[in-house]
Amino acid sequence: MRAAIFKAVGEPLAIETLPDPEPGEGEAVIRVSRCGVCGTDLHSTSGHGYTLPGGSQLGHEYGGEVVAVGKGIERLKVGDRIAALPCVGCGHCEACKTGIDVLCPNMKGYGGGLAEYATVNERGVTILPSTMTLADSALVEPFSVGLRAVRLANVTPETRALVQGPGPIGLSVLFWLRQLGVRNIAVLASSTRRQSLAETMGGEHFVTEGAEAQQQINTILGGAPDVVFECAGVPGTVARAIELVRPAGTVMALGFCMVPDTIIPGMALIKDVTVRFSLIYTREDYAKCAAALDADGDRARALVTDTVDLDRMPTAFEEFRAGTGGGKLLIDPWA
Ligand SMILES: [Zn+2]
Ligand SMILES: [Zn+2]
Missing domain, CATH: 3.40.50.720 (NAD(P)-binding Rossmann-like Domain)
Structure with missing residues (x-):
């Protein structure tokens, strides 16, 4: 599959071919429908503050359709349309009880949405309303904030x-x-x-x-x-x-x-x-946000000013970094 990879500060993102992901226990693989670019992606590749290690995959605002499920999956099946939580906690600790998985000391990142396929964790998956368009799946994350x-x-x-x-x-x-x-x-x-x-x-x-x-x-x-x-x-x-x-x-x-x-x-x-x-959202916020986007998505969709394919993505990413982009940049990896 093709995926966007951060190489080094000052270099454009690279679009590379990686092995297709395989779901681990409790995980599924989705065909990514859309992935959004966020200020955090720009920050963490800018060299100011926290910087991602070279070789990292990017993309934490994404959704798509389940194409494979791993062992121990109870709720998800192939064909489900979902929005993915980019960090998934253990589900048992005090931090996880807040509902904000990113606070969990043992949380696992699922930030590989800027790609054709991505691995997701069942605990972090919101199944979308059947009438909701998959093109809006990447809006669940930013609107939950x-x-x-x-x-x-x-x-x-x-x-x-x-x-x-x-x-x-x-x-x-x-x-x-x-x-x-x-x-x-x-x-x-x-x-x-x-x-x-x-x-x-x-x-x-x-x-x-x-x-x-x-x-x-x-x-x-x-x-x-x-x-x-x-x-x-x-x-x-x-x-x-x-x-x-x-x-x-x-x-x-x-x-x-x-x-x-x-x-x-x-x-x-x-x-x-x-x-x-206020740090991001709880998993309940995700479900509520998906329902609102389904019922009343027009106003939210106005935020999306640019949708590009993977080839155009590195250039569009730098335009957003330079502040010349519009509202929200989405990637359609299958365009
Ligand atoms: Zn974000
Ligand atoms: Zn936890």
Whole structure:
């Protein structure tokens, strides 16, 4: 099979031919329908912060159709259409009881989705609704991230919400705010690059960062935000969220910032702000997200601005790294 391989920092991904995967115990092999490219893929191949070892396969947002099952498989059968969890925990430890498998000290990675076939673990598989298109299977992972964060924020239709940083994660938060009936939403960005994308996904009130931004946000929302979803993940944005949120409000931090950042704790203290980090999703979020994408996928699908084949993938990957890409880049390995 053909697969995208990270070689070294500064080199484009290589498309190589590897042996077709064989399912181990508790595993299945899928024919990948789509795999998304994520900011984490870009980070972990950039040389800043954690860098993947050379020779690693990439791709953790993916789904497809089961073509082979290994020993001990109880729930899955050939032909099932699934979305895969990219990290699967042991299922027994204290960390696994949180529902977030990536916290498990014995978790196993299944991050080989940028390929024609991929191995998945039965515990980490969500069987998709029969009416859902496989082309949306790669959206379950990124949209589950927004679901958990919005869930933790306990929003109501009256919540004044600010989404800071309309990248794919911010837009996934926006999708779930709309999904849960929140009407009063502003989007804050450093540029207008994603304005039309945010508007298409239900973020009509778009504010560009600057001296007037705070006043504009408060005017749009009718007051300072109850919750700021910090999805930008660059130095200064957590401090900015603390500044923008209302007294006794909540900052839900999802941005993946891997360099030191500074906040003034006293600024959060004197406003009695709750700052909460939200790591990805639980397996239950995955199932709920698949159901929502099946029922109401149009708005979510708007996030996908580019779908390319494996040959085009290394170039498209570097375009996204350079910031010239659009919303979400998907790979169709069989195109
Ligand atoms: Zn990701
Ligand atoms: Zn565990």
